[in-house]
Amino acid sequence: MVEIKINGKTVQANEGETILEVATREGIYIPSLCHHEAVAATGACRMCVVEAGKAGRKKKIVTACTFPVSAGVEVETSNDRVKMNQKLVLELLMSRAPQAKILDEIACRLDLEVPRRFEMANADECILCGLCVRVCDEVVGANAITFNSRGADTKVGGPLMESPEDCIGCAACVYVCPTDCIKMTETAEARTIVKWDRVLPMKKCAECGWPFMPNFQALQFRKMTEVPKEFFSLCPDCRKH
Amino acid sequence: MEHFNVFASKLVPGRELFSPGHKACQGCAPALAMRYLLKAAGPNTIIANATGCMEIISSAYPDIAWGVPWIHVAFENAAAVASGIEAGIKVLQRKGKLAPGKINVIAIGGDGGTFDIGLQALSGMLERGHEVLYLCYDNEAYMNTGIQRSSATPMFSSTTTSPAGKKIPGQATGKKDLAGIAAAHNVGYVATACTSYPFDFMAKVKTAFETPGSKLIHIFAPCPTGWRSAPNEIIKLGRLAVQTGIFPLYEYKGGQYHMSMELPFLKPIKSYMKSQGRYRHLSEEQIAMVQENVTARYEWLQKLAAASQEG
Numbered sequence: 017m018v019e020i021k022i023n024g025k026t027v028q029a030n031e032g033e034t035i036l037e038v039a040t041r042e043g044i045y046i047p048s049l050c051h052h053e054a055v056a057a058t059g060a061c062r063m064c065v066v067e068a069g070k071a072g073r074k075k076k077i078v079t080a081c082t083f084p085v086s087a088g089v090e091v092e093t094s095n096d097r098v099k100m101n102q103k104l105v106l107e108l109l110m111s112r113a114p115q116a117k118i119l120d121e122i123a124c125r126l127d128l129e130v131p132r133r134f135e136m137a138n139a140d141e142c143i144l145c146g147l148c149v150r151v152c153d154e155v156v157g158a159n160a161i162t163f164n165s166r167g168a169d170t171k172v173g174g175p176l177m178e179s180p181e182d183c184i185g186c187a188a189c190v191y192v193c194p195t196d197c198i199k200m201t202e203t204a205e206a207r208t209i210v211k212w213d214r215v216l217p218m219k220k221c222a223e224c225g226w227p228f229m230p231n232f233q234a235l236q237f238r239k240m241t242e243v244p245k246e247f248f249s250l251c252p253d254c255r256k257h
Numbered sequence: 258m259e260h261f262n263v264f265a266s267k268l269v270p271g272r273e274l275f276s277p278g279h280k281a282c283q284g285c286a287p288a289l290a291m292r293y294l295l296k297a298a299g300p301n302t303i304i305a306n307a308t309g310c311m312e313i314i315s316s317a318y319p320d321i322a323w324g325v326p327w328i329h330v331a332f333e334n335a336a337a338v339a340s341g342i343e344a345g346i347k348v349l350q351r352k353g354k355l356a357p358g359k360i361n362v363i364a365i366g367g368d369g370g371t372f373d374i375g376l377q378a379l380s381g382m383l384e385r386g387h388e389v390l391y392l393c394y395d396n397e398a399y400m401n402t403g404i405q406r407s408s409a410t411p412m413f414s415s416t417t418t419s420p421a422g423k424k425i426p427g428q429a430t431g432k433k434d435l436a437g438i439a440a441a442h443n444v445g446y447v448a449t450a451c452t453s454y455p456f457d458f459m460a461k462v463k464t465a466f467e468t469p470g471s472k473l474i475h476i477f478a479p480c481p482t483g484w485r486s487a488p489n490e491i492i493k494l495g496r497l498a499v500q501t502g503i504f505p506l507y508e509y510k511g512g513q514y515h516m517s518m519e520l521p522f523l524k525p526i527k528s529y530m531k532s533q534g535r536y537r538h539l540s541e542e543q544i545a546m547v548q549e550n551v552t553a554r555y556e557w558l559q560k561l562a563a564a565s566q567e568g
Contacts, residue, residue, distance in 0.1 A: 043300065045358075054268050156264045191265040191456070204521030224528070226500065227521060237263075253493045 050145030141197030284488025307335035309367030339364035445470030453495030485534020
């Protein structure tokens, strides 16, 4: 255990924990978008900027989700320099994703007046934080989606913006997206992940006829778990344990 | 919302604010409801809990399962105490004695504490428009005192105070429509949920906190002890209750009804009733009668949702 200071308050932390983890535990608010405890932090969205450094030395602006704490680190989460940076990050994110409600909520919670100087021609709700890409790789293991193109044209989707063939339709990306820009629709016949343009026909239970999972997902799970072929012909409620 | 498969569950916050080691029965679904509630609400929460199963099992002296500020109140006044907490927070923040920021206030009651005993306090809270989420976990009888019937007990269900015998086939009246009563107060947000659909429930809790005004969530929570069913079947029973149309999931927001999931067809209610001891005495005619009521009510709700979508 080491002692660090956040906004002048001394708190206990384990060495190697990130500032964001310590602050969340202590109830100190640091806004974040691309961070999730289940996947590796990349500091892509820059929303969690704070000022950190050893006592008596010059402090730097760092991302709280990637900065490991050590003894004697002092952190400021809402001084003027941090606020100026947060404002700029929000402004840039808002010009990329003007419809994203969560950005307005963060601005409201931080009490910031965000100017709107830039406009993007191809703006949508995606802020390119890459959380869906990391989740699809690290948690799901399907690695179906990726970043396409470069610079201002960057877009998240299947390889070459085609419908991703490896997508099992688990909807983990839909659940985890911070701006809710990945939508899913479902009927008895098919599940569609709208943003990836992926349509998966549904498997129906042989006994009760209820659609319970996409065909392709059942196929992949059978490969992963080596259960017998009949296992996924029944829905979980009709399966005999 | 229905089908977040397998991997989405690994992305739910891992921190447990309703800690394990409490004294609930095996296979208790209301305890699951508490877990999901706190995962969605987060640590910045104050809870007023009416007497009931969840109070008994979580707070036997000297232990407590709650990781957030929590107060046990009498059977009838969870809503009133939560109103007071909300008003108190407002005043303290205005006077500068409490840091500004949003604090979630939740009142929790069982079906007895909500449908029967706490109804007038709940009505008062909804009418005054306090910023409180009232969560009613509905296991369809007074379970912790020994399975007495409440006004949430469904028709023909056998309980210790409505036993099935030669003359009477269990509970004689149907279930009160709590979500309907709350919606009639014209509050901000009303929803029904089920413990077998955790993502749907957690999304509803989040929507509730984003909506101004009072809100109520009625969550269906199977009780294996009181329903005389196997503890490993509760998730299946919850799913069947939704899929048969016995407990339709819907939301009421801004005067509009919205069905939470489109069911491809309604499963026959016999599949739901056959594994429960409380329905063991039912004859085919009685099942057919319940089926008719359930289908009619589901179709009525669908019409209501379609009508409010049209305008």
